[in-house]
Amino acid sequence: MVTLRLPARMESFGAFRSFVVEQMERESDLEELIPRVDLVLEEVLINAINYAYPNGEGDIEVECEVAGPKKFRVTVKDWGAPFNPLEQEDPDLTADIDSREVGGVGIFLVKQMTSRLDYEYTNGGNVLTAWFED
Amino acid sequence: MDVNGYKQDKFFIVRVSGRMDATTAPEFEKSCLEWIGQGESMLIVDLKDLEYMSSAGLRSILIVGKKIKSAGGTLSFSSLTPNVEHVFSISGFGSMFKIHDSLEKALQN
Numbered sequence: 690m691v692t693l694r695l696p697a698r699m700e701s702f703g704a705f706r707s708f709v710v711e712q713m714e715r716e717s718d719l720e721e722l723i724p725r726v727d728l729v730l731e732e733v734l735i736n737a738i739n740y741a742y743p744n745g746e747g748d749i750e751v752e753c754e755v756a757g758p759k760k761f762r763v764t765v766k767d768w769g770a771p772f773n774p775l776e777q778e779d780p781d782l783t784a785d786i787d788s789r790e791v792g793g794v795g796i797f798l799v800k801q802m803t804s805r806l807d808y809e810y811t812n813g814g815n816v817l818t819a820w821f822e823d
Numbered sequence: 824m825d826v827n828g829y830k831q832d833k834f835f836i837v838r839v840s841g842r843m844d845a846t847t848a849p850e851f852e853k854s855c856l857e858w859i860g861q862g863e864s865m866l867i868v869d870l871k872d873l874e875y876m877s878s879a880g881l882r883s884i885l886i887v888g889k890k891i892k893s894a895g896g897t898l899s900f901s902s903l904t905p906n907v908e909h910v911f912s913i914s915g916f917g918s919m920f921k922i923h924d925s926l927e928k929a930l931q932n
Contacts, residue, residue: 699845699846702845702846724875724906724909727875728875728877728910731844731845731877731879732877732878735845735877735879780914780915782914782915783915784915784919785919786885786888786889786892786919786920787889787892789885789915789919791882791885791886791889792878792882794878794881794882794914795877795878795879797913797914798877798878798910798913798914801913
């Protein structure tokens with residue numbers, strides 16, 4: 690298990706991504722999971738960067754590990770405003786272009802791309818854990 | 824991400840390559856809105872060389888799509904790579920927009 694903690698800013702996004710992708714690239718059987726992890730990591734990080742600390746600055750911590758054969762786990766923590774993404778309503782996928790609302794797709798994609806998704810607010814922080822399985 | 828556009832027959836072709844994520848999608852959106860502002864209303868976005876798209880990309884596409892619709896134009900997509908096609912499919916964008924296997928087929932519509 691490895692962790693990286695950086696300020697919740699857009700400039701940290703690339704470093705978090707490289708950190709996780711490099712861990713996955715060391716394991717040949719995780720290659721097919723990379724696109725899904727890549728997407729989920731962006732959606733979760735951008736949410737945290739944009740919304741976790743509305744009144745100031747704070748950190749985000751990303752932790753990841755190989756969780757078994759063709760299985761990977763990523764945990765994203767922040768110490769900002771409580772936000773449970775699992776409670777967010779899914780977008781209306783059948784809406785036409787006029788009535789389709791802009792936004793709200795990110796968390797839905799996260800739910801679809803993960804094999805399991807857990808959220809808890811603990812010790813003053815949001816902890817979102819995503820599992821990926823081939 | 825690279826984005827560039829050119830006129831072909833009645834269409835305006837937009838080519839996007841690389842990654843359309845939260846850091847790059849605004850550039851795609853801005854370019855398309857500029858082309859629409861210049862009077863282009865029949866856009867084909869060729870995604871042959873786009874390897875990745877997140878919800879930020881979908882958001883920009885929806886904004887561009889709504890703008891074109893209100894201008895009475897059309898927006899279609901061609902040559903989606905597997906990862907991008909997957910994201911289009913689960914988000915419902917695959918049924919909201921016209922998707923073509925190739926740019927050639929998109930030009931025939």
